[in-house]
Amino acid sequence: MLTVSTVPLVLCTALVALTLLISGIAKAKDPQSTVTGIQNLGLEKIAPTRAVSLILPWFEIALAAVLLLSPVRLPVVIASGLALILMLFYTVVIARALATGRTAGCNCFGSESNAPVSRYTLVRNVALLLAAAGAHASALRGGTGVVSTLLGLGNSGWTWVFGAALIAVTLEAVRRGDALAQPEPQAEVILPEPVYDENGEELYVRMPIPHAALYLENGRHTNLRALAKNQARMLVFVSATCAGCVKFLKTMSSWQERLPQVALHPVYSSLDSLQTSRNAGTLPEGLTPLIDRDAGARANFGNGVPLAVVLGADGLIAGGPVAGKEQVEALLADIEAQFAEAARLAEEERAEQMRQAIAEGTSNTDGDHL
Structure with a gap:
């Protein structure tokens, strides 16, 4: 049975796997978003946009599947190592973007994640890089996929998992609750007041x-x-x-x-x-x-x-x-x-005019025979 000390590393593996899975699915739904992200970050000279947009989503999904489901150690060692390299590359790319002023959306999670690159993007990537390092360390210590690892946990290990899940749910609830708040004020836009007719229907003025x-x-x-x-x-x-x-x-x-x-x-x-x-x-x-x-x-x-x-x-x-x-x-x-x-x-109207002209012509012709 796994010891409690291994649980944090398993949670790192779960975090990386779920991140890759969500990212890969979002990119696969809209490959153009990856192309746009590559262009925004100025990577088109080192990354063939079309090929990357088609391959990267499924590569991320495949890594996630191995990290989640593999019952043996070796595939997890390979997948976690590749995930570590990928997260390192992503972190360097974001750091470079901030340093060079390329702050347009990276589309890291498809077309719906088009917020500008910021220092928070870099903090997120550094955290994922550290999590990927923890996942690789877990695999090197004999860890397998997340599912099989969780099945081998004792009661004390599940306490860690429950605590981590509780933190995740709380943070997500806070995020969604804040999203319902009033948006930040934008530049004042003064538009004409609507005009209505006697029936209460809005008129276009x-x-x-x-x-x-x-x-x-x-x-x-x-x-x-x-x-x-x-x-x-x-x-x-x-x-x-x-x-x-x-x-x-x-x-x-x-x-x-x-x-x-x-x-x-x-x-x-x-x-x-x-x-x-x-x-x-x-x-x-x-x-x-x-x-x-x-x-x-x-x-x-x-x-x-x-x-x-x-x-x-x-x-x-x-x-x-x-x-x-x-x-x-x-x-x-x-x-x-x-x-x-x-x-x-x-x-x-043209057809009616032609009909009237023909009718008038016929009437004049009839008069000529009188």
């Missing part, structure tokens, strides 16, 4: 396009009103590392083909963000990207990304603003339906 600055990729300055002077345009404010934005950007070119009447533009908060999108292969082809420095233009319409607004050629806002991938797509679908309805009505 077209407001003047604000005088807000935007920039082309070459640095040339323009503004919202100048953009819409000759053609209606939809601006979609995006982030290169936002999961919803990335998914929408992949479909933006096809939306442009469906709506040639409105010019679509992805709007990034910086040139670096635009370049990250290009490197990741998510910059829409055939569209002109714009840059909204410090999100100054977006502040006129609200917070959050993706956020879309339609600028009319008459100097008024013609649609939106709306925020969220589904809401942006719904706005595009609504615009498409409006153009289709307008085309149908125009065709019916």
Whole structure:
């Protein structure tokens, strides 16, 4: 039976295994998130993005499976050694990112973990590195997979496990409870008050396009009103590392083909963000990207990304603003339906005019025979 002194090392193995399992599953669900993370961290020169995005998730899952399930020592020694090397590499990468200012999301746990790299990311990785060292030490001392090891624990060993589980549950409850609190205040956004009709239905009131600055990729300055002077345009404010934005950007070119009447533009908060999108292969082809420095233009319409607004050629806002991938797509679908309805009505009017012209021509012909 295992002694109490071996239990902390077993808990290290469990921590590393569960971390690798969660990370691998998240990456496998969205390989593009790994590509984006590699680009954000500046590793594309040493890591072939496509190959890594396809292999790394399953490598992590395989290591986790061995650490959790292996009933014999040797596979655990190998897997824990590889996990130790992997955690060391991850820690060095995060330290390098902080030192060089590459703080865009690492997507370490897939597209849902797109928070910027920070000192807390480094602390987390150092802790996982130490846990991986403990897991490897456990394997070298004769330890097997977590499941078989736990089955061999005595009562005193299970007390350790219960205590560790209690700590984990408490910390998770605190984290989820804090997440329900009010979000941190953002820059003040002053929007018009809604207007309602006599039935209480909200009316869409077209407001003047604000005088807000935007920039082309070459640095040339323009503004919202100048953009819409000759053609209606939809601006979609995006982030290169936002999961919803990335998914929408992949479909933006096809939306442009469906709506040639409105010019679509992805709007990034910086040139670096635009370049990250290009490197990741998510910059829409055939569209002109714009840059909204410090999100100054977006502040006129609200917070959050993706956020879309339609600028009319008459100097008024013609649609939106709306925020969220589904809401942006719904706005595009609504615009498409409006153009289709307008085309149908125009065709019916043209057909009616032709019918009347034919009828008048027939009447005149009948009169000539009198």
